[in-house]
């Protein structure tokens with residue numbers, strides 16, 4: 001037991017220190033201070049351990065603070081009439097329900113786990129349970145103080161607040177036992193938060209949590225509390241399955257083969273998801289020539305990674321538009337809803353940014369394509385780099401435009417609810433702005449990829465300049481959100497900026513590609 | 522044409538891997554760059570190929586007494602780990618490569634003829650490269666670099682992963698194409714170097730040193746090399 005626990009921490013640390021070291025090495029100051037043999041130095045080991053500890057402990061609390069003060073705190077602002085207690089209990093119930101199937105770190109695929117079980121041959125059952133238990137302990141430790149702090153201020157009874165973290169933690173056993181029993185039946189390992197259905201569920205529940213306070217509708221406090229408390233006994237019953245299940249080794253092996261060739265390639269390609277994303281069927285071909293041919297095959301053989309999520313997202317958005325349509329046919333409150341959505345449009349910049357597939361796209365470009373192609377000299381020539389950049393730009397914009405269009409439609413529809421000409425104009429503008437934003441972010445992702453070469457085959461962290469550039473983009477969007485720029489101006493400036501940005505970026509790429517677009521050692 | 526290296530140094534942090542290499546490689550010859558694991562062979566190639574910045578020194582071509590920078594087109598570099606775009610089939614990769622480079626390739630052949638030349642079997646030509654074996658990837662990579670017909674061909678431990686038959690084929694190909702270019706070939710396997718190369722260069726202590734092949738019978742020659750390489754361990 002203790003040995004496994006120790007091993008788990010050692011592996012987690014080893015796994016993360018790679019990333020920590022990678023970042024530290026890029027900071028000029030630290031590089032100077034530290035002695036040569038970076039990885040062997042004692043000082044460095046201490047620093048890395050401290051950062052790791054801060055990381056592990058910080059992650060426990062930061063997530064919960066955002067969850068309680070950010071999410072529930074935001075829902076509070078939506079309603080004027082609901083009491084604190086009702087709002088707290090109801091939001092907590094709905095959000096916890098989402099977490100029950102979206103966020104369960106049981107048998108989720110993580111490299112340190114794979115190493116532990118498949119390479120270090122640790123006991124699969126013990127390791128899986130300890131790893132799961134650790135995630136539950138983190139939930140309890142992180143939730144307890146924050147729930148108590150916020151709950152007391154909002155007038156909830158202390159005994160209930162103390163029970164909350166246990167409800168949340170025990171509730172996770174339900175999904176865990178579900179994973180085990182579906183595996184027994186079908187031989188397929190399901191991962192929390194991956195299926196389209198679970199996304200639908202999460203979005204529906206999220207909408208409920210959002211719309212109920214908007215319409216001043218509150219569930220009785222007692223029912224919500226009972227619902228949460230019920231998770232403890234149900235979770236306990238389900239935990240029997242988790243503790244008595246025998247085939248953990250087999251299920252871990254299945255995860256491995258599901259993830260395919262992972263271990264064979266782990267040495268070279270740390271990112272298994274991307275490596276495995278190449279579709280096995282070579283039936284798809286292309287009639288194009290040169291770089292167009294090359295690009296088309298890349299896109300076709302990475303459909304799973306590039307287009308599938310985009311299409312899923314589109315389906316979700318369109319379905320939500322239909323649901324909202326039906327709902328509002330029966331419910332009142334069109335004006336309120338339109339007003340709220342209208343006010344929230346700037347916030348959707350973040351959503352568009354987050355949903356952008358640019359990150360996945362550029363990562364796949366690097367790991368499955370450029371990482372090897374950049375060793376060929378013709379590929380590094382300026383004009384070839386530029387040619388391919390332009391093609392890829394078109395492609396990345398296309399992939400992202402589809403879900404952006406669907407999301408724009410959804411929002412446009414919500415804004416159009418009142419149905420007058422003014423609303424129509426506004427809704428068309430919303431559609432336009434969302435699409436313009438999507439194009440801008442796509443361009444941004446690809447340009448940063450070409451100029452900053454963020455990826456590295458050895459760790460998952462990106463280069464520091466890239467992270468800084470990205471952080472800066474986030475801050476910029478954040479600032480822009482509060483400027484309340486008229487939508488027209490905003491949309492057209494987005495497109496205008498896109499055009500200028502693309503031209504400047506193309507020039508920069510042509511000029512600097514030999515220095516920036518290459519493998520970094 | 523000569524490849525002239527002057528005062529090439531390369532440090533990683535404070536570790537000196539290359540310490541002032543001065544050397545001139547001549548056209549039409551195959552050089553065997555012999556060094557132990559970790560001697561800096563790959564680092565040397567990476568510097569020549571501009572994949573990493575050098576700490577000091579210059580690398581240039583000299584033609585008719587005129588110095589000239591190395592352009593990407595001049596260099597073909599076959600890495601020791603195979604690097605091919607795994608999402609393409611062998612045929613697609615070759616097609617792509619030929620289309621992009623068709624203006625530079627002399628006496629263009631058909632794709633199948635190229636495959637034949639390195640004996641990649643018909644049944645493998647339409648497989649995705651991710652399903653190729655290490656050796657097959659390596660062959661394809663060499664093929665592509667040979668077709669590009671670069672002035673300078675760098676091969677980092679290329680034949681070590683190939684089976685005997687293929688290794689012999691590749692050796693023959695390298696001998697066939699050596700006129701008109703500089704071929705540098707790194708290996709830690711001495712017999713290979715002795716067998717294939719016109720000149721043997723030792724990389725140790727971060728410096729290059731020519732081993733005179735002429736005056737020694739094979740056995741004495743090998744002993745001399747081993748002696749030289751052993752020193753490094755003691756140093």
Ligand SMILES: Nc1ncnc2c1ncn2[C@@H]1O[C@H](COP(=O)(O)OP(=O)(O)O)[C@@H](O)[C@H]1O
Nearest residue numbers: 521533538556557558559560561562563564565
């Ligand atoms: N990117 C790098 N960072 C730090 N040290 C490196 C790096 N690449 C190589 N080295 C070091 O340089 C030395 C030479 O490595 P390498 O050129 O790969 O040797 P060889 O190819 O001859 O086996 C080794 O000691 C290695 O640890």
Ligand SMILES: [Mg+2]
Nearest residue numbers: 562563601677
């Ligand atoms: Mg090497």
